[in-house]
Amino acid sequence: MTRPLLSPLVLDGSEVKARLLAERSASEAPVHVDWLRFTIQRRHVLPSAEVLFPPAAGQSGNIWDAEPRMAKLHATLRELQGGDFAAAAQAWELGEQVAGTLGPDFVVHPEMRKGHDFYRHRWSIERAGQEVGWIGFLASGDSPRQKAQTRTIHVNLYGHACTFAVHGWRERMADLIDQHDGTVTRCDLALDWFDGMPGGILQVEADYEAGLMDVLGKTPKCNHVGDWSTRSEGGRSFYFGSKEAGKQTNVYEKGDQLFGTAECSPWMRIELRYGNKLRDLPTDMLRRPADFFAGASPWHASKLREFEASDWCAESIACRERLPVQTTDAEVSRVWRWLDNTASAAIAVAFKFAGDSFLDLVHARKLPGRLRMFKESEVSAAFQRRAERDKPVEGFCPALA
Structure with a gap:
């Protein structure tokens, strides 16, 4: 999880308290939403025509001449190609919707910045020149998991955004997430x-x-x-x-x-x-x-x-x-294949020559990340099933098969 380097919330505690009291009075709700993250599939977000088809430079009523922020956005998008352009335009559109839901003090900064949390790029949502949230898009790697992430847009709103948003933002943001069939992640x-x-x-x-x-x-x-x-x-x-x-x-x-x-x-x-x-x-x-x-x-x-x-x-x-047995077996099989294809030679030589030091090396290690969602008993049973699969069948001769 990425946090802002310096949260504006620490700058004026009295203003924060006054804002929280005002929200509590207006909403009649004692509990405050202090951080929000959600993810939306890109296919559910369509960029506006103004972003996709800007008027030509010098044309009468050119919105890029009228609003420098939009002119800078257009210059940024013009440097992108194909799928990157589409993803950036979709993320910008979602950012504009999120900023509008938070209130008139919030804007999307037109400079595309380095992404967080395995997203390659981000648009920053700002209030009074401070980043109070961001919209992440495109994955930073090529793993299967990150390829799936490429199809999403992620919204991360810090505590400052939630605290200084206009009254009623929570309900409107919930409607926005539902409208785009989004998933709340925090x-x-x-x-x-x-x-x-x-x-x-x-x-x-x-x-x-x-x-x-x-x-x-x-x-x-x-x-x-x-x-x-x-x-x-x-x-x-x-x-x-x-x-x-x-x-x-x-x-x-x-x-x-x-x-x-x-x-x-x-x-x-x-x-x-x-x-x-x-x-x-x-x-x-x-x-x-x-x-x-x-x-x-x-x-x-x-x-x-x-x-x-x-x-x-x-x-x-x-x-x-809990996930079904088949899922446990699938994850264990991936670990088994990695051991067999990548680490088996190193493990074999360490086991042969390191003596007790080998046991010290592997004792009390945490489960690999992909297996931590399962109970140890489930992992043990899955490894036993995987080992049974690799046992040679009695009386079976591969050369005669």
Whole structure:
């Protein structure tokens, strides 16, 4: 995931707080959407005629003469060929729609920039000259996965864009994603306690130790960030959940992030981060963020009740069912072929001559990335099935076959 090098949100904490309070008052929703990513298939986005067929230079009413931004865009697109031109024009069109949905303060910058997250290029969405989001298009590599990525356009909106967008942007953005048959890939939901949360961050840790964050009898992983050893007042975060599972919560001292520890701000935030690795994220998260915040766990729902928010109905986002045995076998077969074709000679010589050092080399290694979505028992069974396939059949002689 790519974050902006310097988020404009840290520049004026008071303005951020005022904006969040205004949004809460206007929407009557206590939960704020703080980050949004979604992907759309290129076939669902058609560039406008103004982008595809600009008037000739000097022609009366030439929009390129009237608007320097569009003239620069046209000059950029003119240098592209074939599929690159089409992808750039489609991504620009989607960027214009996204910026228009966020509000009049947002524009798409006409300079095509280097992409992020394996996209080759990006158009930047800006507010007051700062990048607050981007539109990625075309893949940076030629792997099968990235070839599929070439057929998509990706939108990444940082917290600044979500915070300073005009009222009603969430509902309109959800409609835009639905209109283009898009897929939400990340959505962060935040509950801000401007005057402090009862018990503070130490109470959050105590809640975890008491099992209040457990879901379906399972205790999520946790992580402490910041100076917890001395129980100081500044800069602490408590994470629980897992990015890999697509649901992680960060409870942190937001006031210290924005104002510095010297201000002793009581502002705390509960930030719930949903990803689509193992979940299908509905666009209704944008329309009803409090419902999906409450649905994350009984603890999240209890915090909304403690907040005295009443207009919500908890809705959970379940993990997808585990992939079928055939998919596990397919991934294991790819690993097996790599071992056989690429690494077998090196493994054989190390096994023969390295002795115990060979066991130290391979012991307690993580599963390869393509296998981490499966349980170890599933991987073990798949390897056993693959090994059985390669066993010679008793009484079978290849030379006579």
